[in-house]
Amino acid sequence: MLRRRGYRLTTQRRAVLDVIARSRDHLTPGEIHQQVVRRHPGVGLVSVYRTLALLADMGLICEVHVGGNCRSYLLRRPLGHHHHLVCSDCGRVVDFSDCDLGQLEKRLAEDTGYEIEGHLLEFAGRCPDCRAATFT
Amino acid sequence: MLRRRGYRLTTQRRAVLDVIARSRDHLTPGEIHQQVVRRHPGVGLVSVYRTLALLADMGLICEVHVGGNCRSYLLRRPLGHHHHLVCSDCGRVVDFSDCDLGQLEKRLAEDTGYEIEGHLLEFAGRCPDCRAATFT
DNA sequence: CCAGTTAATGAAAATTAGTTTCATTTGCAG
DNA sequence: CTGCAAATGAAACTAATTTTCATTAACTGG
Numbered sequence: 001m002l003r004r005r006g007y008r009l010t011t012q013r014r015a016v017l018d019v020i021a022r023s024r025d026h027l028t029p030g031e032i033h034q035q036v037v038r039r040h041p042g043v044g045l046v047s048v049y050r051t052l053a054l055l056a057d058m059g060l061i062c063e064v065h066v067g068g069n070c071r072s073y074l075l076r077r078p079l080g081h082h083h084h085l086v087c088s089d090c091g092r093v094v095d096f097s098d099c100d101l102g103q104l105e106k107r108l109a110e111d112t113g114y115e116i117e118g119h120l121l122e123f124a125g126r127c128p129d130c131r132a133a134t135f136t
Numbered sequence: 137m138l139r140r141r142g143y144r145l146t147t148q149r150r151a152v153l154d155v156i157a158r159s160r161d162h163l164t165p166g167e168i169h170q171q172v173v174r175r176h177p178g179v180g181l182v183s184v185y186r187t188l189a190l191l192a193d194m195g196l197i198c199e200v201h202v203g204g205n206c207r208s209y210l211l212r213r214p215l216g217h218h219h220h221l222v223c224s225d226c227g228r229v230v231d232f233s234d235c236d237l238g239q240l241e242k243r244l245a246e247d248t249g250y251e252i253e254g255h256l257l258e259f260a261g262r263c264p265d266c267r268a269a270t271f272t
Numbered sequence: 273c274c275a276g277t278t279a280a281t282g283a284a285a286a287t288t289a290g291t292t293t294c295a296t297t298t299g300c301a302g
Numbered sequence: 303c304t305g306c307a308a309a310t311g312a313a314a315c316t317a318a319t320t321t322t323c324a325t326t327a328a329c330t331g332g
Binding site for chain 3: 303304305306307308309310311312313314315316317318319320321322323324325326327328329330331332
């Protein structure tokens with residue numbers, strides 16, 4: 001896909017893609033870098049950022065904004081439109097895809113005159129594990 | 137309200153509250169500080185952050201997470217549950233309150249075992265002014 | 273109203289996340 | 303193989319936020 005868009009397929013890009021593809025979880029740029037370095041020491045955090053920006057541009061990954069510490073998490077996109085349910089304790093993320101905001105979106109557009117381009121929907125809650133941990 | 141919770145009512149807290157109360161727009165910590173300093177030179181950005189954290193804790197203000205540059209915007213809460221429609225060009229924010237996510241939330245809780253605590257819903261779009269500007 | 277305590281402040285340093293710059297390297301077209 | 307533009311790594315930089323700590327001032331009790 002990179003090639004098709006005229007980008008070069010470099011070792012570092014391979015490495016980043018590899019990490020993202022391998023992981024089921026959502027990772028921060030820093031975490032991705034750590035994992036990349038394990039197999040490819042010398043790969044710079046900068047390249048990770050650059051690759052992530054590229055992938056995000058191409059729509060292959062997307063970002064999550066969670067909690068108080070407004071840090072952007074990057075994650076693998078499970079193909080297509082979807083949203084996140086984030087555990088407020090451990091940060092674990094569950095994806096879901098049906099959000100049914102079409103009507104609301106339409107009404108908002110009419111009421112405000114905005115041309116709506118997209119939306120960000122995230123739920124916060126406590127995952128089963130963290131809930132269980134409380135009762136220990 | 138501060139007093140009721142055992143916090144002191146300091147000049148700087150008054151000043152921050154004043155600015156937030158006066159403004160209908162959403163402000164960044166930096167913007168709030170600028171305005172505070174106009175009337176109260178010497179008030180530190182630090183205190184603004186501290187006051188904002190306090191107010192957010194008490195639920196009197198809330199944050200917005202917008203666009204790519206993951207910076208947390210703080211804003212006045214128009215009382216009660218609501219959401220934001222943010223212009224992707226100029227950043228102007230419109231509030232709306234009916235989101236009708238109850239059913240989705242319930243189903244998610246059943247499916248995932250998460251105890252859902254809240255949600256973050258934001259729409260992005262282009263406001264009437266910015267749309268008009270394009271055609272100039 | 274005054275004094276004491278203690279929370280709150282301001283300044284500066286520290287931290288954290290992300291971006292920019294630029295000389296060097298390298299993928300890949302020819 | 304070779305050349306060159308694209309991509310990289312290191313380091314400097316920007317920006318936002320947090321921490322530290324000595325000083326200040328809000329409230330409480332007298």
